Amino acid sequence: MYKTHVAHLSYDFKTLRNLMAKATPSRSGDYLAGVAAANHLERVAAQWALAEVPLKQFLNEALVPYEHDEITRLIMDEHDSIAFAAISHLTVGDFRNWLLSEQATTEVLTSIAQGLTPEMVAAVSKIMRSQDLILVAKKCRVTTQFRNTIGLENRLSTRLQPNHPTDNPAGVAASLLDGLLYGCGDAVIGINPASDNLEATLRLLHMLNEVIERYQIPTQSCVLAHVTTTLKAIAQGAPVDLVFQSIAGTQKANDSFGINLNLLNEARLAALELGRGTLGNNCMYFETGQGSALSANAHEGLDQQTCEVRAYAVARKFKPLLVNTVVGFIGPEYLYDGKQIIRAGLEDHFCGKLLGLPMGCDVCYTNHAQADQDDMDGLLTQLAVAGNSFIMGIPGSDDVMLNYQSTSFHDALYVRQVLGLRPAPEFERWLQELGIFNADNQLLQKAEVPALFKASLQKLGR
């Protein structure tokens, strides 16, 4: 039982799970799940009570029972008590102060990451304002490598997402080239296939591999098919760089995705065996998003933000190159408007980074959400200030296959210019050598097509 008094009223919260949900900033998905605070006062009361909870309590009280959830078992069994020692005496409220303090340097934050559980991190985020989430995330540094280096200071990478409604290779190639000529694609060139079809996946994998090889692009490819499809592709000898999978924070939700920890492990080992990384072997690409567990009716009574952070425990186990919170994709029943999407994006980025993940964000919204380009500009800018590892790059913000709006090639140029951010160093060199960027990372004034690509375009005629 967790008790507190605020404004002459006393509040009791029966369980830690209940307390966490009530303390969460307002969002539609928690109302949908029936776990949200009834009003502003109850929410603040829960935040006061949560601030008093010792971090150690999260090791004693599992939010989802250990016996029936393999993610709880993963979190508890792999908790690093030595890394935790430095902060084990703190309450959630103290922990916020400590994170904001000068003591919490980049090195110190890195050293405690394995001692933090998702629930501890979710808890502290619930009593942090946007500027706190930005300030602390900015101090975290997570770098990963495959054929280039993601997450270095003052760098912002982009996933080039050249989706096409029918996976038409020429259609994919058109968006791909457009993106490269705008300087996008260092995080990954990643295609969402229109259908989870082995043959289409194979064709796209071979195509991306040939493009990367022929034009010597220091990046990696990914076809975002279900992990079982990718395993079949690997078995057929396909050139798989990154294994993709959507993951969630409860075993039940992952069941509904048709995955579990063993399957992810099997896929990672299969990709590692291919040995395709040149600089490093971070070979997994995960996507998450608040509300996914609830949408599978598998949230186990948790609020959606806590569920989300538990998914990061799954991601962390497999040493991914990239983790992408697809924040506004899920729709208004989980994040109703621009305000809720922005808050969720900042929370996810902070929580992921603090746990040691290479966190990026698909800054996005759907046409049935109460959001627009102005909201996305706000989130994009705030995330970039917070040191977000990567964003999406989609022609004109319009994904013509998935039917939602994300950040464009132009958006990436905007945020790099206003904040002085650069692409991954290996990719930056390639852009400069080809003459796409000049030495100051500006697009060349005359919009000339580099000689390397000119021949391809000339074949098409005018």
Add this chain to the structure above:
Amino acid sequence: MSESNDATVISNSWDNLKQFTPARIALGRAGISLPTRASLDFQLAHALARDAVNIPIDFSELQLNLSLMGLESLTLNTQAENQQLYLQRPDLGRILSDATLACLQQTEPISTDAVIVVADGLSSKAIQHHALPFLRLLLPQLHDYRLAPVCLVKHGRVAIGDAIAEHYAARLCIVLIGERPGLSSPDSMGLYFTYQARAKLSTDAERNCISNIHSNGLSYEQALKKLMFLITEAEKLKLSGVNLKDETTDALTDDSPKYVNFLLD
């Protein structure tokens, strides 16, 4: 506003790539930003798409055409009574309304092999444009199956098919539904196939999805081919979903010059 003569707008010389994709490529730039024309184009498309979400479905024409084809159909409601509730409460869009349920229970129980459900989803336009032409192709393919009446659902989500399939004890459940409207495709239809769908028991992992059925996306013929493959395999394997892979070959690798990959060939 003629940007072609505007010295401050830098156009892209690769705009002939637009023939290959509906994506917004080669937009040019003002500084590093979107030129005014492209920026306003986007705002226009967004306004159209947002409005499309709110156009209510009208099943009367579909119902008339189905009856002309000799097919019985029923209009059903879910517990999402209005559009605002429908958008915020997907759970209600997965449950039939009490009145609808009472109606169904009054009808003579029939045993069927397959049920076709048509739901508005997030784009009534998609259903208005694509449901009937697709059903005209699909129905002849199902002549060996005992079909339940075609169920037309207002404010429905994909999983509403489970309850309906259960009611008709149908082995095959085919749901046509309006997908969330995109900027370039406000009328995209999705198709979900579930084997042995049962309310509250079936999960998304047990469904196969064929999406992007619209004039610039997957054709009716391609979608039908995929669906018939799934049905045949599901009957053999006695399951659907992630363990049933769509291994049909798309007709996208033909020799038509449209499909030549200029980056590689």
